[in-house]
Amino acid sequence: NPFGQFTTIMVESLTSGQFTFEVFNVVGKKVQDQTIQLTNGTNQFTFDAGELPNGTYYYSLGNGQGRVTNTFVINR
Numbered sequence: 001n002p003f004g005q006f007t008t009i010m011v012e013s014l015t016s017g018q019f020t021f022e023v024f025n026v027v028g029k030k031v032q033d034q035t036i037q038l039t040n041g042t043n044q045f046t047f048d049a050g051e052l053p054n055g056t057y058y059y060s061l062g063n064g065q066g067r068v069t070n071t072f073v074i075n076r
Contacts, residue, residue: 002073
């Protein structure tokens, strides 16, 4: 962090299943979302920042049982 076009996000999950990955700008507008499949244990997936402009973003990863939120910075 910061990164340019791509970054790898690592997450520990206590359950397997579908999770929602959402990205928000600093004013809270959702700018991207996707459904990902996680397994019990350590997982990693690649996030493609696409055409998002430089800046600080919040991401949220969760399912019906819980959610985690963190930040990242895009700087090309």
